[in-house]
Amino acid sequence: MVIMKSNKIGVLGIGNLLMHDDGFGVQCVEQLIIKYILPENLNVLDGGTAGIMLAPFIEETNILYILDSVDLQDKPGTIHRFTDHDVKSGDIQTRMSPHQVGLLEILELSKLRGKAPERVEMITVVPEDLSLGIGLSPRIEAKVDEVLDILLDCLEGVGIVLQKKERETYPCSTEH
Amino acid sequence: MSKKIVIDPITRIEGHLRIECEVEDGHVTGARSIGTMWRGIETVLKGRDPREAWLIAQRICGVCTTVHAMASVRAVENALDLEVPVNAQYIRNMIVGAHCLADNIIHFYILSAVDWVDIASAALKADPKKASALARQLSPWKHNSSQEFKQTQDKLKKLIDSGQLGPFSSGYWGHPAMQLDPDVNLVAAVHYFQALEYQRKINKVVTILGSKTPHIQNLAVGGVANPINLDSPATLTMERLFYIKTLMDEVHDFIQQVYMTDVATIAALYPEWCSYGKGDGTFLSVPEMPLDEKGTSFTMPGGYITEGDLSTFRPIKTSHDTFFEDNVKESVKHSFYKGDWTRHPYVSETEPEYHDQTGDKYSWVKAPSFKNEPAQVGPVASVLAMNAAHYQPAIKHTEWMLEKIQSVNTTKQTMDILPSTMGRHISRSIRAAVIQDAMFEQWDALVNNIGKGDFATCNEVHFPKGEQRGVGLHEAPRGTLSHWIVIENGKIRNYQAVVPSTWLAGPLGGNDEPGYYERCLVGNPLADPEKPLEVLRTVHSFDPCMACAVHMLNPEGKEFSKVKVM
Numbered sequence: 001m002v003i004m005k006s007n008k009i010g011v012l013g014i015g016n017l018l019m020h021d022d023g024f025g026v027q028c029v030e031q032l033i034i035k036y037i038l039p040e041n042l043n044v045l046d047g048g049t050a051g052i053m054l055a056p057f058i059e060e061t062n063i064l065y066i067l068d069s070v071d072l073q074d075k076p077g078t079i080h081r082f083t084d085h086d087v088k089s090g091d092i093q094t095r096m097s098p099h100q101v102g103l104l105e106i107l108e109l110s111k112l113r114g115k116a117p118e119r120v121e122m123i124t125v126v127p128e129d130l131s132l133g134i135g136l137s138p139r140i141e142a143k144v145d146e147v148l149d150i151l152l153d154c155l156e157g158v159g160i161v162l163q164k165k166e167r168e169t170y171p172c173s174t175e176h
Numbered sequence: 177m178s179k180k181i182v183i184d185p186i187t188r189i190e191g192h193l194r195i196e197c198e199v200e201d202g203h204v205t206g207a208r209s210i211g212t213m214w215r216g217i218e219t220v221l222k223g224r225d226p227r228e229a230w231l232i233a234q235r236i237c238g239v240c241t242t243v244h245a246m247a248s249v250r251a252v253e254n255a256l257d258l259e260v261p262v263n264a265q266y267i268r269n270m271i272v273g274a275h276c277l278a279d280n281i282i283h284f285y286i287l288s289a290v291d292w293v294d295i296a297s298a299a300l301k302a303d304p305k306k307a308s309a310l311a312r313q314l315s316p317w318k319h320n321s322s323q324e325f326k327q328t329q330d331k332l333k334k335l336i337d338s339g340q341l342g343p344f345s346s347g348y349w350g351h352p353a354m355q356l357d358p359d360v361n362l363v364a365a366v367h368y369f370q371a372l373e374y375q376r377k378i379n380k381v382v383t384i385l386g387s388k389t390p391h392i393q394n395l396a397v398g399g400v401a402n403p404i405n406l407d408s409p410a411t412l413t414m415e416r417l418f419y420i421k422t423l424m425d426e427v428h429d430f431i432q433q434v435y436m437t438d439v440a441t442i443a444a445l446y447p448e449w450c451s452y453g454k455g456d457g458t459f460l461s462v463p464e465m466p467l468d469e470k471g472t473s474f475t476m477p478g479g480y481i482t483e484g485d486l487s488t489f490r491p492i493k494t495s496h497d498t499f500f501e502d503n504v505k506e507s508v509k510h511s512f513y514k515g516d517w518t519r520h521p522y523v524s525e526t527e528p529e530y531h532d533q534t535g536d537k538y539s540w541v542k543a544p545s546f547k548n549e550p551a552q553v554g555p556v557a558s559v560l561a562m563n564a565a566h567y568q569p570a571i572k573h574t575e576w577m578l579e580k581i582q583s584v585n586t587t588k589q590t591m592d593i594l595p596s597t598m599g600r601h602i603s604r605s606i607r608a609a610v611i612q613d614a615m616f617e618q619w620d621a622l623v624n625n626i627g628k629g630d631f632a633t634c635n636e637v638h639f640p641k642g643e644q645r646g647v648g649l650h651e652a653p654r655g656t657l658s659h660w661i662v663i664e665n666g667k668i669r670n671y672q673a674v675v676p677s678t679w680l681a682g683p684l685g686g687n688d689e690p691g692y693y694e695r696c697l698v699g700n701p702l703a704d705p706e707k708p709l710e711v712l713r714t715v716h717s718f719d720p721c722m723a724c725a726v727h728m729l730n731p732e733g734k735e736f737s738k739v740k741v742m
Contacts, residue, residue, distance in 0.1 A: 017235045018220055049238030050390035052286055053278070056376040109343045112331055113369055132216045134232070 009158060010061030010117070011044045011151065012054065014068045014103070021076075021127030021140045025067035028144050032151070034170055036162040042155070055106050059115040063158055065151055066103075066120065069127040076128035077139045079147060084120035121154065123147055178205065181705050183712070193681060193720055194533075195693070197711055199702050204711065207690075207697035209681050210533055211541035218526045221671040226252045226663050227397045227637060229671065233659065234391055236673070239721055241391045242275045242382065243652040244673065247659040250471075252397045254495055255646025255663055256639070259469035261632040264399035266622035267385055267412075269465040269475070270420070271392065272650070273615035274381035277427060279653040280608045281378070281435060283719045284601060285371035286343075291713045292442050293356060293364040295341075296349035299332035301358035311363045314441060314584075317433040319370060320363075328366045348709045353701075356445055364442065367434050374430040377423050384416055399634030404626055414623075421619055424612075431608055439605040440577055443598045444584035453597030453714040455696045457484025459557035460546050460679070462492050462500065462658075464651035465614055467621075471495035475614045477565035478558060478651055480546065484595065489564035492649075501647050504658065504674060506542045507686035513542065518686035521660035521672040522645050543682035543691060544674050552692050553655030553679040554718060555603040556595050562610065563591065573609040577602055597696070600717040604653075639666035652676060654719050680718050693718065 013029030016022045029046045038044055043061060047054050058064060070080055084107055110116035125147060129137040136144070152162055178200045198206035217236050221229055230248035234241040246268060253260060260268075304325035311320040335341060348354070356364075379389055385402065386392025394401045405411040443450060459481040463474035472494045479491035480499070492500045507518040514527040524542075531537045543550070551557075562570030578589040581602070593599045648659040655676030662670040682691035693715055702710050 016238075018217065018232065046388075046391065047238070048235065048241065048390045050241070051238055052282055053239060053379065053390055055372055056379065105343045108340075109372070112335065112343070113372065132220060134220060 007041060007062045007158060008060060009042050009155065009160060010057065010064040011042065012047045012057065012064060012066050013045070014047050014049070014066060016049050017134060018132060020129040020131055020133050021125075021136055022069050022130050023134075024069045024125050024127065024136060024140060024143070024147075027136055027141075028067045028147050028151075031144055032148060034168045035164055037165055038162070039160060042160055042162075051103070052106060054103075055110060058106060058117060059110050059113070061117045062119070064117040064120045065154060066122045066124075067147060067151065068122060068124045070122075070124035072126055074126045076126050076137075077143055078126045079143065079150070080122075080124050080126070081150070082122055082124075084122075123150055123154075179705055181702075181708055181711075183708060193715075195697070195711060195715060197697060197702070197708070199705055202702055204697050204700040204702055207694045208538060209541075209683060209691055209693040211539045211681060216526055216528070217673060218671045221668050224668050225666070226255075226639070226661060226668055229661065229668060230395055230397070233673065237721060238390050239279070240652060240654070241389075242271055242386065243650055243657055244659070245392055245395050246272060247648040247650040247652075247657050247673070248661075249395050249397050249648065250495065250650065251646050251648030251659040251661040252637075252663070253646070254471075254648055255644040255661055256397075256637065258398055258637060259635055260466075260471070261399050261630075261635060262467070262469060263404060263622060263625055263630065264633050265466050265468070266618045266625070267400050267402055267633070268395070269618045270615055270622070271382055271385050272465065273611045273618070274378050274385075274424075276611050276653045277431065277608055277615075278375045278379040278382070280604055281371050281375040281430075283604070283653070284435060284439065285368045287719070288601065288716045289364055289368055290344060290347040291709065291716055292354070292446065293361050293368075294349055294351075294354040294358075295332060295344045295347055295361070295365055296336060297354070297356070297358045298361035298365040299329060299336050302329060302362035303359060304329050304362065307359035307362040307366075310359050311366070314363075315433045315437040317429065317437070320366075325362060325366055328369060329362060332365060348707050351707055351709045352703045353709050353713075356442070360441065360445065364438055367438055370430070370434065374427050374434075378427045381420050381423050384420055385412075396634050398637050399632075402633055404631040404633060406626070417619070417623060424615055424619065428612060431605075431612055436573075436577060436605045436609060437580065439601050440580035441584050443593075443602055444581045444587075446598060447585060447587065449598040449713065450593035450596050450602075452700055452710075453600075453696045453717060454595055454699075455552050455692050457595065458482050458546075458549055458551045459484075459560055459595075460551035460553050460656055461557040461561045462649040462651050462656050463494075465618065466495065475617065476558070476570075476610065476651065477562050477567050478656075479561045479565070480551070481557070481560055481564060486560060486564040489561065491561075491565060495649055500649065500658075503547045504544060505546075505548070505686075506544050506672070506674065506678075508537075508542055509686050509688075510537055510539065510683040511542045512537055512540050518545070521647075521658070521674055522662055522670065524660075524670075524672045526672070539681075539683040541678055541682050541691075543685035544679050545685055548687070550682070550685055550689055550691060551679060552595070553676050554600065555607045555653075555655070556600055557655060558651055559594060559603040559606050559610075560591070567610075569610045569613045570606065573606045576609075577606050597700075597714045597717045600719075604719070639663065641665055643669070654721060655679060677718075677720055681720060693720075 013025035015025040183195045194210040196208040230245040233248040234245035308322035308325040383389045403411040461478035463478040465475035467473045482488045514529045644663045650657045660672045680692045
């Protein structure tokens with residue numbers, strides 16, 4: 001693969017923290033921020049359920065990784081990976097979780113504006129508990145590290161090798 | 177013959193709303209507004225530390241995150257009678273303003289414009305040179321060149337040729353109610369694409385001051401967590417403040433020369449929609465942008481108006497005004513909650529009890545009331561209150577807007593058009609201009625105060641033993657928002673959020689009076705029941721964001737918007 005130095009890579013965690021496993025993507029991103037040193041050309045965002053408001057972040061990236069929960073008929077905890085092309089070609093249902101109605105629309109809109117990322121890859125997990133409340137169910141929590149490992153592999157593929165911090169810290173600002 | 181139509185869901189952003197209409201002879205004769213998801217934020221907050229409530233409350237929604245954060249800290253401060261340093265008020269006010277502008281721009285261009293603007297007509301029938309000339313005649317905006325218009329039209333043509341309409345696939349192209357000239361459609365389409373750019377610029381102000389969007393991180397009960405130190409690059413410095421000013425300047429022209437101008441033009445060319453969608457005349461708004469530590473003086477006035485008569489205006493003056501606190505109630509007579517009661521939010525409960533939607537109880541949304549009557553909240557209420565209070569910036573921008581409409585359709589315009597389907601868009605744009613002026617004032621005030629050597633941004637919090645109650649008021653983009661908290665020995669005992677979409681999308685109330693979506697839909701024309709564009713126009717004019725009115729997916733929830741004629 002040709003690696004361009006000017007690549008701006010984005011990692012976007014999506015989900016609602018108040019609905020247990022729906023917040024999976026956000027929890028993954030939080031762990032990434034706490035545990036790793038993030039280089040300049042890697043933008044990481046806890047996108048919550050912001051829909052159209054995420055357009056600016058998405059348009060600033062060339063390669064985008066989306067971490068999320070997925071509404072598929074499969075065993076809870078199963079990890080599914082796909083690209084934006086898979087979603088459009090009808091391989092899976094377009095509506096993946098309650099907040100995600102707008103994500104594909106944003107990508108379409110960004111494409112029209114000539115600002116869509118060249119590549120979008122989604123790493124998702126099938127949730128177990130979508131009831132109201134904070135925190136992941138144990139089976140899904142155990143998947144956070146697994147998804148982060150997959151993400152780290154992906155990032156290595158595009159030339160970003162993340163180093164662990166010596167001490168886990170929470171940054172005071174994640175302004176992008 | 178009477179027909180029933182069902183649209184489910186009707187929102188274009190988060191959340192779920194179902195509208196059922198009775199239609200006879202091309203007009204809506206009755207409507208039911210049904211929130212199809214349950215929101216239970218209150219149950220999550222019980223027992224927690226009031227200082228972290230805002231962090232959790234702002235996760236109710238991904239679109240209106242800052243507004244719930246703001247109302248939540250204000251509720252706790254109100255309960256504790258806690259003062260807030262003026263620097264913190266100014267910083268919060270700028271976040272409130274910037275968030276509102278971003279939200280208004282998105283609402284009009286991305287979520288509503290396709291109800292009025294025929295993208296296919298813009299793509300296939302418009303003349304980019306003539307459209308560009310028209311745009312330049314309407315406004316001095318710098319990005320109205322014929323090249324820009326040509327480029328946009330080419331993009332749209334390509335999209336239509338591809339058969340994949342992407343973001344426009346939900347539009348009713350060629351619908352008989354689409355009345356704009358192809359060139360006007362192209363003007364709006366060009367600005368649709370530009371809107372995202374300016375929304376992003378003003379949202380950057382929220383990011384800088386709030387540390388992050390979505391979900392700001394800089395609030396604290398008692399103030400804000402932004403340290404001000406003019407010498408340290410890690411804090412709020414003059415350099416950052418001037419960057420914020422630059423962003424505000426760039427958005428300024430867009431608001432008046434593009435957003436307000438487009439709303440005025442479209443309103444002028446759809447004059448009948450300035451009378452459709454009217455509700456009766458009870459309006460509620462609260463003051464916004466506090467200027468002192470105690471929340472006793474505000475930039476933008478708010479209050480209560482009855483019978484659409486501005487002389488009945490009763491201002492809500494301070495954040496402790498008991499006129500507001502005493503008169504808000506919620507009814508669950510027609511909502512999926514246990515019992516049949518009308519209660520004050522401090523003692524309100526959220527115990528779900530689902531029935532099918534055919535009975536007396538038919539929505540997850542509660543029905544709020546003010547002085548035992550439903551009240552219309554939102555930009556119309558706010559603009560009317562500011563005019564009634566003789567607030568000069570509001571008078572100035574209202575006059576500008578009415579004259580602009582008049583200059584396009586040469587018909588005399590008065591404020592009577594504001595409480596209507598189109599009037600809600602007009603009011604929202606007037607309020608955006610007022611907010612913008614206020615933001616510049618807040619910026620000046622902050623810089624002046626820092627210049628005097630006052631760097632304070634937060635006061636300390638103490639929770640006394642026993643019980644305290646408080647309400648946090650916020651005039652949010654969609655209207656009056658209030659968070660109600662009961663604290664007991666430093667922990668949350670009860671928490672209720674009475675949100676704008678609840679005031680508007682609510683079902684029948686305690687006295688069986690209809691909610692505002694329900695009453696404003698009656699009398700709407702409807703040319704083709706299979707394509708209920710006119711119903712969408714009226715409901716979208718309220719800017720429904722149902723995620724906070726209700727929350728959580730209903731297992732029966734449908735995947736795509738469906739229209740059923742029965």
